Amino acid sequence: xxxxxxxxxxxxxxxxxxxxxxxxxxxxxxxxxxxxxxxxxxxxxxxxxxxxxxxxxxxxxxxxxxxxxxxxxxxxxxxxxxxxxxxxxxxxxxxxxxxxxxxxxxxxxxxxxxxxxxxxxxxxxxxxxxxxxxxxxxxxxxxxxxxxxxxxxxxxxxxxxxxxxxxxxxxxxxxxxxxxxxxxxxxxxxxxxxxxxxxxxxxxxxxxxxxxxxxxxxxxxxxxxxxxxxxxxxxxxxxxxxxxxxxxxxxxxxxxxxxxxxxxxxx
Amino acid sequence: xxxxxxxxxxxxxxxxxxxxxxxxxxxxxxxxxxxxxxxxxxxxxxxxxxxxxxxxxxxxxxxxxxxxxxxxxxxxxxxxxxxxxxxxxxxxxxxxxxxxxxxxxxxxxxxxxxxxxxxxxxxxxxxxxxxxxxxxxxxxxxxxxxxxxxxxxxxxxxxxxxxxxxxxxxxxxxxxxxxxxxxxxxxxxxxxxxxxxxxxxxxxxxxxxxxxxxxxxxxxxxxxxxxxxxxxxxxxxxxxxxxxxxxxxxxxxxxxxxxxxxxxxxx
DNA sequence: CATACGCTATGACGTAGCGTCAATGTCAAG
DNA sequence: CTTGACATTGACGCTACGTCATAGCGTATG
Numbered sequence: 001x002x003x004x005x006x007x008x009x010x011x012x013x014x015x016x017x018x019x020x021x022x023x024x025x026x027x028x029x030x031x032x033x034x035x036x037x038x039x040x041x042x043x044x045x046x047x048x049x050x051x052x053x054x055x056x057x058x059x060x061x062x063x064x065x066x067x068x069x070x071x072x073x074x075x076x077x078x079x080x081x082x083x084x085x086x087x088x089x090x091x092x093x094x095x096x097x098x099x100x101x102x103x104x105x106x107x108x109x110x111x112x113x114x115x116x117x118x119x120x121x122x123x124x125x126x127x128x129x130x131x132x133x134x135x136x137x138x139x140x141x142x143x144x145x146x147x148x149x150x151x152x153x154x155x156x157x158x159x160x161x162x163x164x165x166x167x168x169x170x171x172x173x174x175x176x177x178x179x180x181x182x183x184x185x186x187x188x189x190x191x192x193x194x195x196x197x198x199x200x201x202x203x204x205x206x207x208x209x210x211x212x213x214x215x216x217x218x219x220x221x222x223x224x225x226x227x228x229x230x231x232x233x234x235x236x237x238x239x240x241x242x243x244x245x246x247x248x249x250x251x252x253x254x255x256x257x258x259x260x261x262x263x264x265x266x267x
Numbered sequence: 268x269x270x271x272x273x274x275x276x277x278x279x280x281x282x283x284x285x286x287x288x289x290x291x292x293x294x295x296x297x298x299x300x301x302x303x304x305x306x307x308x309x310x311x312x313x314x315x316x317x318x319x320x321x322x323x324x325x326x327x328x329x330x331x332x333x334x335x336x337x338x339x340x341x342x343x344x345x346x347x348x349x350x351x352x353x354x355x356x357x358x359x360x361x362x363x364x365x366x367x368x369x370x371x372x373x374x375x376x377x378x379x380x381x382x383x384x385x386x387x388x389x390x391x392x393x394x395x396x397x398x399x400x401x402x403x404x405x406x407x408x409x410x411x412x413x414x415x416x417x418x419x420x421x422x423x424x425x426x427x428x429x430x431x432x433x434x435x436x437x438x439x440x441x442x443x444x445x446x447x448x449x450x451x452x453x454x455x456x457x458x459x460x461x462x463x464x465x466x467x468x469x470x471x472x473x474x475x476x477x478x479x480x481x482x483x484x485x486x487x488x489x490x491x492x493x494x495x496x497x498x499x500x501x502x503x504x505x506x507x508x509x510x511x512x513x514x515x516x517x518x519x520x521x522x523x524x525x526x527x528x529x530x531x532x533x534x
Numbered sequence: 535c536a537t538a539c540g541c542t543a544t545g546a547c548g549t550a551g552c553g554t555c556a557a558t559g560t561c562a563a564g
Numbered sequence: 565c566t567t568g569a570c571a572t573t574g575a576c577g578c579t580a581c582g583t584c585a586t587a588g589c590g591t592a593t594g
Binding site: 289291292294295299310311312335336337 | 550551552554559560561
């Protein structure tokens with residue numbers, strides 16, 4: 001019974017600092033039975049030993065992986081816990097989350113482009129012959145509606161001369177009309193793809209779009225009622241056609257970009 | 268005052284069904300002031316009009332994008348809300364989440380490989396000359412420790428003949444030794460890369476690893492104390508060298524795979 | 535020795551966005 | 565009048581703690 005008690009013990013704060021968590025976390029783990037201190041003094045103080053430290057490290061490891069505390073508890077206390085399967089299932093969940101987030105990003109991108117479109121639409125109305133004052137008032141209102149985030153776009157737009165503005169607005173409609181004229185060809189036809197290259201350049205007058213933004217635009221042209229109506233007015237089959245053609249265009253663009261990247265990597 | 272009140276009104280359930288949410292959600296949105304019904308009957312019943320329907324659709328759209336309800340509230344009620352900036356910020360958050368999840372997947376992959384390694388380690392000990400009974404007992408214990416998920420790996424392992432098992436185990440050490448012998452060359456040297464191709468094949472005896480799993484193994488060999496110690500014992504510089512070499516190996520592999528994929532796409 | 539300071543303890547509420555009872559009232563149909 | 569579907573308002577539950585509030589304990593200092 002006189003065996004040396006030279007094992008180090010830690011108070012809550014010591015262990016907390018050691019592991020990079022707060023004392024509250026340790027109390028919580030105690031409460032839910034995830035990590036009980038090796039010993040509790042008569043005064044109620046918790047004391048953790050080396051084994052507890054190891055267990056805490058394991059807990060924190062699984063926590064980092066995104067496991068819920070009760071899963072961790074199960075994994076650490078039941079020896080028959082199917083850890084490998086749990087990890088594989090977890091991996092699948094993470095992958096799904098990846099895909100979900102990917103879709104969200106696309107939708108956000110499309111929404112950004114949509115808003116910019118609306119800002120410019122209101123600008124377009126304004127632009128139909130008004131005084132400088134009115135223009136500034138309108139700009140103020142656009143910022144009211146869309147926030148400072150729109151200011152950059154508006155600024156860029158206002159940096160163009162009146163002639164260039166007119167030219168750009170006209171070009172928008174022209175491109176879509178042009179594509180509609182070739183709607184009996186394949187969406188991947190060189191004619192249509194050339195038009196889309198122009199469309200891409202056209203968009204850059206307002207905003208530098210990412211690949212996902214372009215794809216998002218294609219989806220939105222087809223699926224969003226407002227846009228769909230606009231393009232259907234030009235030609236009934238245009239929305240679906242546009243979506244396919246844009247997807248092809250962006251795929252090609254991305255493939256080329258990838259190959260350039262790979263080429264650089266290989267050197 | 269006799270103007271026709273022909274606007275359609277919806278009860279909670281009707282609107283809920285229409286929008287694909289539960290009545291509870293609508294009550295919640297009412298509580299937090301996000302969507303107040305156009306009218307409340309004397310009996311306390313909520314009645315929504317067409318405008319409410321539109322507003323709800325906007326709410327649900329932003330909710331899908333992952334916005335918090337109070338942000339949505341702000342965006343919909345304050346005209347000066349900087350929607351465009353909010354979307355851009357949100358996009359950044361989503362991208363960060365993408366990266367984070369990507370790292371998690373890698374770590375999970377590495378952990379899976381780690382576990383399989385441990386299962387086989389225990390198998391290896393067993394394998395040092397014991398009876399069939401003991402082997403089966405040991406297998407049972409491995410399943411106790413690692414769960415049914417390990418059974419597949421063990422099964423696969425047991426499907427090999429004793430001679431092949433011995434050969435495989437020996438090969439593991441041999442490959443690492445071989446790599447250590449070339450540690451004075453570049454990690455990208457053809458010698459080392461050839462060894463890693465063997466290593467890759469070797470791993471396939473147990474499990475078909477993904478690219479991320481291989482990379483994760485490389486990280487773990489270097490960063491995880493157990494593995495690091497094992498490889499340091501072979502050669503002090505081996506862990507870091509291995510990690511670099513493995514990264515190069517997987518990069519090359521992935522590049523080649525991508526190019527094949529792109530080649531197929533281009534046809 | 536009183537005091538101050540730092541650490542400890544135990545509640546208990548707050549978070550986000552509803553799900554899920556529970557108890558009760560209302561309305562149209564049979 | 566009864567039944568059943570729908571309405572209402574609480575109120576607790578969930579995740580993993582953060583953040584008080586209140587009070588006891590331990591040690592160094594004046």
